[in-house]
Amino acid sequence: xxxxxxxxxxxxxxxxxxxxxxxxxxxxxxxxxxxxxxxxxxxxxxxxxxxxxxxxxxxxxxxxxxxxxxxxxxxxxxxxxxxxxxxxxxxxxxxxxxxxxxxxxxxxxxxxxxxxxxxxxxxxxxxxxxxxxxxxxxxxxxxxxxxxxxxxxxxxxxxxxxxxxxxxxxxxxxxxxxxxxxxxxxxxxxxxxxxxxxxxxxxxxxxxxxxxxxxxxxxxxxxxxxxxxxxxxxxxxxxxxxxxxxxxxxxxxxxxxxxxxxxxxxxxxx
Amino acid sequence: xxxxxxxxxxxxxxxxxxxxxxxxxxxxxxxxxxxxxxxxxxxxxxxxxxxxxxxxxxxxxxxxxxxxxxxxxxxxxxxxxxxxxxxxxxxxxxxxxxxxxxxxxxxxxxxxxxxxxxxxxxxxxxxxxxxxxxxxxxxxxxxxxxxxxxxxxxxxxxxxxxxxxxxxxxxxxxxxxxxxxxxxxxxxxxxxxxxxxxxxxxxxxxxxxxxxxxxxxxxxxxxxxxxxxxxxxxxxxxxxxxxxxxxxxxxxxxxxxxxxxxx
Numbered sequence: 167x168x169x170x171x172x173x174x175x176x177x178x179x180x181x182x183x184x185x186x187x188x189x190x191x192x193x194x195x196x197x198x199x200x201x202x203x204x205x206x207x208x209x210x211x212x213x214x215x216x217x218x219x220x221x222x223x224x225x226x227x228x229x230x231x232x233x234x235x236x237x238x239x240x241x242x243x244x245x246x247x248x249x250x251x252x253x254x255x256x257x258x259x260x261x262x263x264x265x266x267x268x269x270x271x272x273x274x275x276x277x278x279x280x281x282x283x284x285x286x287x288x289x290x291x292x293x294x295x296x297x298x299x300x301x302x303x304x305x306x307x308x309x310x311x312x313x314x315x316x317x318x319x320x321x322x323x324x325x326x327x328x329x330x331x332x333x334x335x336x337x338x339x340x341x342x343x344x345x346x347x348x349x350x351x352x353x354x355x356x357x358x359x360x361x362x363x364x365x366x367x368x369x370x371x372x373x374x375x376x377x378x379x380x381x382x383x384x385x386x387x388x389x390x391x392x393x394x395x396x397x398x399x400x401x402x403x404x405x406x407x408x409x410x411x412x413x414x415x416x417x418x419x420x421x422x423x424x425x426x427x428x429x430x431x432x433x434x435x436x
Numbered sequence: 437x438x439x440x441x442x443x444x445x446x447x448x449x450x451x452x453x454x455x456x457x458x459x460x461x462x463x464x465x466x467x468x469x470x471x472x473x474x475x476x477x478x479x480x481x482x483x484x485x486x487x488x489x490x491x492x493x494x495x496x497x498x499x500x501x502x503x504x505x506x507x508x509x510x511x512x513x514x515x516x517x518x519x520x521x522x523x524x525x526x527x528x529x530x531x532x533x534x535x536x537x538x539x540x541x542x543x544x545x546x547x548x549x550x551x552x553x554x555x556x557x558x559x560x561x562x563x564x565x566x567x568x569x570x571x572x573x574x575x576x577x578x579x580x581x582x583x584x585x586x587x588x589x590x591x592x593x594x595x596x597x598x599x600x601x602x603x604x605x606x607x608x609x610x611x612x613x614x615x616x617x618x619x620x621x622x623x624x625x626x627x628x629x630x631x632x633x634x635x636x637x638x639x640x641x642x643x644x645x646x647x648x649x650x651x652x653x654x655x656x657x658x659x660x661x662x663x664x665x666x667x668x669x670x671x672x673x674x675x676x677x678x679x680x681x682x683x684x685x686x687x688x689x690x691x692x693x694x695x696x697x698x699x
Binding site for chain 1: 467479483485486488634
């Protein structure tokens with residue numbers, strides 16, 4: 167059992183090394199994200215002009231939500247995993263995995279975890295640099311349970327993020343070019359994942375529907391736990407159940423696409 | 437001049453034939469841009485469910501501003517994006533040699549080679565959003581205001597074009613220009629906001645005065661909303677000249693450094 171897991175440990179370690187090579191790129195990307203954060207701050211500060219609360223939350227609480235989202239993005243978002251998988255299939259590099267006793271999903275997921283640990287760690291550098299300007303704007307809730315529960319939700323969110331990227335990567339078995347699909351999906355994920363506005367600002371009926379979609383659990387769910395937008399234990403428990411359902415459902419879709427895709431695969435190159 | 441028009445028309449004809457060959461691709465990319473525009477409008481609508489104004493701008497004034505910003509961006513996407521995006525990659529791989537052998541100015545040839553009809557389709561939709569917002573506001577701009585709006589959109593297009601070419605020209609100086617287009621997209625986020633939203637001294641100086649990101653969309657939108665303002669027009673005109681001149685200078689300096697990478 168542990169011996170079979172050992173190979174994924176090695177994949178993880180190689181992932182760490184290969185991502186650390188691009189450490190400067192990631193820090194620069196983190197600094198670029200501060201510009202995005204500045205745009206968010208300017209827009210929401212303007213929306214709060216003359217208002218103490220929007221949707222029951224103060225400006226500082228909303229800004230805290232967006233800072234949390236930025237950190238989460240670097241820790242759990244799929245960056246270019248879909249393209250890497252697509253490239254493996256198109257270039258025939260996937261053939262080597264078909265001949266070895268290693269699970270391709272497990273291999274890719276190990277590298278994804280390593281990559282996110284590196285990018286997540288590195289985004290803290292630009293954030294620390296910006297902290298003297300930010301800290302007086304942040305207002306995190308004090309309850310310590312939120313950290314443990316939020317980290318659990320974050321782990322499942324990472325699974326959902328990766329599984330969706332994996333699905334898009336596997337579409338290469340059917341389509342030569344997946345970029346259009348990926349960017350199309352990014353628009354939907356940004357909207358229903360709460361990256362453009364906190365989802366609880368949606369009209370109640372739309373918010374209720376969003377809770378059943380996987381995108382809610384990609385980013386918004388852990389962010390809402392960390393920042394105090396979700397507090398009711400029953401609601402959080404329900405959230406975990408739907409999130410677990412989506413993890414299992416997406417894993418099943420991954421497996422289905424993999425099996426069906428391999429039937430079409432013609433093993434060019436390798 | 438006629439020579440360049442003929443060259444451009446030949447490129448446009450080739451791009452349209454290519455699009456007709458890959459109809460599925462055209463459909464997906466049209467949807468991509470349409471979805472992103474919808475996402476931007478929905479974001480504005482959701483915020484206005486909870487507030488009356490953003491920096492003194494009402495919902496439809498804001499939609500008119502966002503529509504204007506999107507119109508300029510879609511025109512850039514339609515006319516220039518693919519060619520300029522390829523430029524960085526071609527400089528790196530040495531394929532840029534091909535551009536040097538073309539019958540005309542290198543910058544013109546390199547930046548107008550491909551047309552993306554999906555971007556142009558969405559430019560029509562962005563125009564429809566602007567018209568819809570103007571109707572909701574009960575605006576009746578004069579012919580002169582409309583002509584000025586079109587001219588300012590053209591200036592905005594030149595500024596966007598210049599910023600993108602400038603970013604991609606860095607490929608002549610750096611070994612790797614991948615991801616530089618991300619900087620362009622980050623800057624366009626600021627062009628969807630009214631000038632009065634920039635209240636902090638740093639934000640106001642950086643985004644309103646030192647970078648042309650706010651003037652590009654605010655000047656045409658204000659012309660439709662409040663009529664002609666010589667201040668905005670002069671400011672936009674000056675930025676257009678400065679941006680285009682700097683871009684041509686940097687591009688030509690880069691071209692002199694280009695040594696080709698092929699064997």
